[in-house]
Amino acid sequence: MVEIIGYHTTRFGEWWEESLFSLINQTYTGILKQTQLDKKQIDAVFFSNMLAGVLENNLHLTAKLAELLGNNIPIFRIESACASGGVAFFLAFNYLKANPNKTVLVIGAEKMTDFSPEQTTTALISAASGEEQEAGLSFPGLYAMLAQVYLQKYQATEEDLAYVAYKNHYHGSLNDKAHFQKKVSLSNILNSAYIAYPLKVFDCAPISDGACALLLTNKKNTYQLPAVRVLASEVATDTISLTKRQRLDEIKATKIAAEKAFRAALLSRKDIQLAEVHDCFTIAEILALEDLGFWPKGQGGKKARELSTLIGRGEFVVNTSGGLKAGGHPVGATGIKQLGEIYLQLTHQAQKRQLKKISYGLAHNVGGSGGTAVVTILGV
């Protein structure tokens, strides 16, 4: 059995005086201090980062981490665009299934704010297809196309999308590690400027810096730490180009990963009390909740408007962390943070946003416009 026994995160935000490496160092020393483990007790590190190569000519970060750890252990860097964190976790989980008696760290980190918006945008669209890059399509544009298809096909509205942002900003106001910690009114969201129709400023996750770490073990009764079981973790892929997809009102990779994960965990959708889903844009949360099987296809707009997944409303809550939308989106760290949020909730360490009743949580991490999806289910 693989368990998560610790989580540490920096606040996500604009860390102008920190480097990628100092953020990693903060979360690495933070998780060791918090769990009272010595670095000699770490057998391997799985490291998630998307952009350091492109933005700062910084590769082989595995060896740079090795210098920090100083104990010659195996370190792996995984890159799957914005799904890097979820995929790194998946591989760590598999490593622990293959190797008994090990304790590993999964670290995700990204430093995005030292660069011009043009540089960051160009770097991010490295995760799109060549044709999309050549067409000048950045991710707001790609998700805007998905949103247009969705709104038209299911008579959903921009206001429906705004409710997703409203909810996640409210959740962000309860999370002292979130990038944005202020509530935002529905009219502010609806009156914000268009980025790519129908997506406005408040429909988009921000560019953030941040780092976080999970501690995983398959050792039995070794550490006296709050523990959460990893019940399933599955990865699926799809065509990178939207033009090659059969449908634009769904993310097929999410559907496949979710089917496999629920089957492996022997759970059904109604067993889940918390989902941290990949809301890089508001439309993405609606698609996610449908494709994960929580909502019927096409009902997402109406459901969003009902705010049933707002904390305190019902038994199924979405993105208590604030999601990517308000929590922030340092891309390599995002997938780790989603799992960390579920860990905090399942171990009753989520402070102001603690759910009263929670036994199972699901994390959903997406790369690009749906070329990669990871679904992981945790339980106590």
Added chain:
Amino acid sequence: MVEIIGYHTTRFGEWWEESLFSLINQTYTGILKQTQLDKKQIDAVFFSNMLAGVLENNLHLTAKLAELLGNNIPIFRIESACASGGVAFFLAFNYLKANPNKTVLVIGAEKMTDFSPEQTTTALISAASGEEQEAGLSFPGLYAMLAQVYLQKYQATEEDLAYVAYKNHYHGSLNDKAHFQKKVSLSNILNSAYIAYPLKVFDCAPISDGACALLLTNKKNTYQLPAVRVLASEVATDTISLTKRQRLDEIKATKIAAEKAFRAALLSRKDIQLAEVHDCFTIAEILALEDLGFWPKGQGGKKARELSTLIGRGEFVVNTSGGLKAGGHPVGATGIKQLGEIYLQLTHQAQKRQLKKISYGLAHNVGGSGGTAVVTILGV
């Protein structure tokens, strides 16, 4: 038990009319054709590439591969500088240990020749430490420093180094997939221009394009294909900066990975008939053979001069593929090619360079100046 049941490689070299993706496509379709497998029989892909993000703003290649495969399976990209291939193999091996009844591809690919030497050099030193980058130290410079320490400490000579190049170019002349397939005389090597003293042109591996793929399975008796067992695969790391190392006459990560691999495989050094070692520079092969435990520390120069590891000379041969030196060094593909060469030898498909007696082979893949090392042992 995990077995390798197929290998395909493009010729390594300067592929001016091919893209990274067309090279991947060549080797992917090549291995399916060769093994007569349908793509539906592939359960996952582990993909190794170092530089596409830095050189051509090309990330999320996992989803780009997914488009090629078209079957939504999990695909993972691993980056550990020039050790990316070995590390990808390690993770595939662990994935198969964790998941019964699976067949996976490990693909490595790199496209390096579309860029100016300045661009390629700058991209490659992304694998060095920040201080080394700032000092303008590229990899020939870093390995030249290791060579200077070694030559001075053990009274080895530039001629000793030249023998390594001589041997590997001879082996390259027997390999129709090698970048360089001509024998080179000792005087040509010794008279070539200095790149970074004491390393000359012929002491350095070239910049190459290429892609290759291994097919791995843990299914029993399912495929009627030549099979080789994976006996051990181990990864170790070390400080990235040479300044932080205790010794400069050894690559500590190699020593640690080798100790673990031999222990796991229950073999000793004398059981190995073929080692494919990471000879990015001639000095690197000498260090490797010492640090892997084949030769006593400091004896490497003398041993190189004896040419005992030349094919046809003795029972222990090194780099029959031509190594990185003559075989070529498309960085993300190198670690896969080393394993592929051992697979070919163990299954008696190595044509003109086939070893007569071989039961066990070892592959040794290094990232940067020794920040990462992977040692894998295969047997029949």
